[in-house]
Amino acid sequence: MKEEISLEELEIRSWKKRLVWSWSFTIPIVFLMYFSKLTGMMLFEEKTMIILQLILAFPVIFIFGSQTIKAGFRGFYTFYFSMDSLIALGTVIAYLTGILQFVFDIQDYSGISAMIMSIFITGKYIESVARGKAGKEIKKLIELGAKNARVLRSNKEIEIPISEVKIDDVMIIKPGEKIPTDGIVIKGESSVNESMITGESLPVDKKKGSNVIGATINQYGILYVKATKIGQDTFLAHVIDLVEQAQSSKVPIQKLADKITSIFVPVILILSILTFFGWYLFFDELTKGIGAAISVLVIACPCALGLATPIALTVSSGIGAKNGILIRKGEAIQTMKEIKFVVFDKTGTITKGEPEVREIYSLIDEKKLMLITASLENLSEHPIAKSIVKKANLKKYLEVKNFKIVSGKGVGGSISNKKIFIGNEKLMKENEISLKSIQAKIDDFENKGYTTMIVSENKKIIGIIGVADAIKEDSVRAIKILNKKGYKTIMITGDNERTARAIASQVGITMVISNVLPEDKSKKVKELQKKGKVAFVGDGINDAPALKNANVGIAIGTGTDIAIEAGDIILTNGSLMGVVKAVNLSKATFSKIKQNLFWAFAYNVFAIPLAVMGILHPVVAEIAMASSSITVVANANLLRRKKI
Ligand code: AMP
Numbered sequence: 001m002k003e004e005i006s007l008e009e010l011e012i013r014s015w016k017k018r019l020v021w022s023w024s025f026t027i028p029i030v031f032l033m034y035f036s037k038l039t040g041m042m043l044f045e046e047k048t049m050i051i052l053q054l055i056l057a058f059p060v061i062f063i064f065g066s067q068t069i070k071a072g073f074r075g076f077y078t079f080y081f082s083m084d085s086l087i088a089l090g091t092v093i094a095y096l097t098g099i100l101q102f103v104f105d106i107q108d109y110s111g112i113s114a115m116i117m118s119i120f121i122t123g124k125y126i127e128s129v130a131r132g133k134a135g136k137e138i139k140k141l142i143e144l145g146a147k148n149a150r151v152l153r154s155n156k157e158i159e160i161p162i163s164e165v166k167i168d169d170v171m172i173i174k175p176g177e178k179i180p181t182d183g184i185v186i187k188g189e190s191s192v193n194e195s196m197i198t199g200e201s202l203p204v205d206k207k208k209g210s211n212v213i214g215a216t217i218n219q220y221g222i223l224y225v226k227a228t229k230i231g232q233d234t235f236l237a238h239v240i241d242l243v244e245q246a247q248s249s250k251v252p253i254q255k256l257a258d259k260i261t262s263i264f265v266p267v268i269l270i271l272s273i274l275t276f277f278g279w280y281l282f283f284d285e286l287t288k289g290i291g292a293a294i295s296v297l298v299i300a301c302p303c304a305l306g307l308a309t310p311i312a313l314t315v316s317s318g319i320g321a322k323n324g325i326l327i328r329k330g331e332a333i334q335t336m337k338e339i340k341f342v343v344f345d346k347t348g349t350i351t352k353g354e355p356e357v358r359e360i361y362s363l364i365d366e367k368k369l370m371l372i373t374a375s376l377e378n379l380s381e382h383p384i385a386k387s388i389v390k391k392a393n394l395k396k397y398l399e400v401k402n403f404k405i406v407s408g409k410g411v412g413g414s415i416s417n418k419k420i421f422i423g424n425e426k427l428m429k430e431n432e433i434s435l436k437s438i439q440a441k442i443d444d445f446e447n448k449g450y451t452t453m454i455v456s457e458n459k460k461i462i463g464i465i466g467v468a469d470a471i472k473e474d475s476v477r478a479i480k481i482l483n484k485k486g487y488k489t490i491m492i493t494g495d496n497e498r499t500a501r502a503i504a505s506q507v508g509i510t511m512v513i514s515n516v517l518p519e520d521k522s523k524k525v526k527e528l529q530k531k532g533k534v535a536f537v538g539d540g541i542n543d544a545p546a547l548k549n550a551n552v553g554i555a556i557g558t559g560t561d562i563a564i565e566a567g568d569i570i571l572t573n574g575s576l577m578g579v580v581k582a583v584n585l586s587k588a589t590f591s592k593i594k595q596n597l598f599w600a601f602a603y604n605v606f607a608i609p610l611a612v613m614g615i616l617h618p619v620v621a622e623i624a625m626a627s628s629s630i631t632v633v634a635n636a637n638l639l640r641r642k643k644i
Helices: 007-040 046-064 066-078 083-102 110-134 136-144 233-249 253-282 284-301 303-322 330-340 344-351 365-376 383-392 423-428 436-447 475-484 497-508 518-529 544-549 577-612 618-641
Strands: 148-153 154-162 170-173 183-188 191-193 204-206 224-229 325-328 339-345 358-364 401-406 410-415 418-423 451-457 461-469 490-491 510-512 533-539 550-556 569-571
Touching: 007 046, 007 110, 046 083, 046 110, 066 083, 066 401, 083 110, 083 253, 083 284, 110 136, 110 284, 110 303, 110 618, 136 154, 148 284, 183 497, 191 497, 204 358, 204 436, 233 303, 233 325, 253 284, 253 303, 253 577, 284 490, 284 577, 303 325, 303 344, 303 401, 303 436, 303 577, 303 618, 325 577, 330 339, 330 533, 330 550, 330 577, 339 344, 344 490, 344 497, 344 533, 344 569, 358 365, 358 383, 358 436, 365 383, 365 410, 365 451, 365 461, 383 451, 383 461, 423 451, 436 451, 436 461, 475 490, 475 497, 475 577, 490 497, 490 518, 518 544, 533 544, 544 550, 550 577, 569 577
Parallel strands: 339 490, 339 533, 490 510, 533 550, 550 569
Antiparallel strands: 148 154, 148 170, 170 224, 183 224, 191 204, 325 569, 358 461, 401 410, 410 418, 418 451, 451 461
């Protein structure tokens, strides 16, 4: 198979080639320039020396540096100056002094021009290598995809390239093998290592009906998986897409840097002209003026400013992806540090989202209660409904007429002409059903943290069912850490106050917003925003408006069950520790961005005056320029050392 070369790799190779060639011509120049200075012996006559330097420097500037020169000079007739404009002008002027010195009495800088260009190219090469490193996590993600798949076609197992897998193909995955693409298990049992995509280190059990993610690794059993998504629709493809999007997204602080960059180049051009005339007119120093003007041109390149944010985002989104954190909007990184409230949705976020019936209190025969209840709930898709149907475990249901769902409250319908309601207190009150006789029992259930379903038949209570949703293993730890960091953690839920408080206290949350209808969650977020910035953590399926309205929306999911379009940050595994990690990563990234911008600015602030004063030799200026960009990239790479 032909080796595939990435664009990045091509860029690195191209800079490397230019680097080798340009130094092959520049080293002899350096030798010529310094041999006589060091030994006092003249190899050639001065004019010959200059001609030799001009000949040697020519290919360095106009062949190996041609790309930079062309791009740079394009700015002078489009008036859209790029960073290359400065270096192009600097080197060409330096080169021209070699020719002009035959006519005027000035120093020859032609040898220097080759040195500047070679150092510039070296800097670019090092920078391209460091950039490649910055993107290594993403590269790994891209390489993660399976190459082949074993599928059943006309009852025969055949191995085909991944691109030929079609939706509904049955794939056979043996232990240790990679799952070729997203699908649903139709036969077999195993556990699957999903860490490469979700950051979750424990293998996840899979059986018939489980969703599996392409590129994850099957552990011990044989799995038969029906392909449900292929190509650009797969989870992995979405993850890669998101990471790439994040890299080009804007962090507000960068706007300042962009603005400065856009006025920087013309300002520097003018400054270098002023520098030249300043030296020439006030001190009568033509040669020094040219040298200082060249120094100003080459030192001032704002490359480091332009690199500061994107490179930090590249590293950070890569580290995030590895840990199951997808940063969709770079802005979130900056906003995160201003967050005061972290609001958690309860169901599916703090809890597992798989409620189970824990206790039944029946005022009629319990079997009959469950038959009536399950017959209605069998028509509802609500997780609570499913838990009741599961508990009843029936083969046949009663016929239900006039079934209706009352959003956020419960369900209703008629069975054998008797009116049945199942739901919370609000639903009962709405239908004028008295709870007096059973209130003590309801309170007892709610204090235990159960969501309590009240069942009424013709306006009479016939029983209550206590459902509870287990708390996720990491929720307590994560919330404790966030509390300790000084965030005000809040739980928001449709449950009533008492149930909500019981659960909140189990996880260490003191502020509870209960009795909230799904559509009102975003309103509550807005109210909180009057007191401070809000991060909302929810599953992204019913919480999309709240996620959108919050200052930072963190969508939490498990495996493929993620609303990837909702939220500024997406956590691919369900653990709330992801929120802690997202907070840490955002903070670390933002402080890296600030550091980078600071260094990029500081360096220009110090170096430009030195260049104007003629203290900075053009070669030293170019070395400093190149190192500033390299420093910024290397500093961003250091983010990897940070434990999140
Ligand atoms: P939700 O906001 O959809 O989670 O629902 C809020 C509350 O409405 C739940 O805590 C239940 O008390 C009640 N509820 C919703 N759907 C049902 C249902 N199918 N059966 C019984 N109660 C329900």
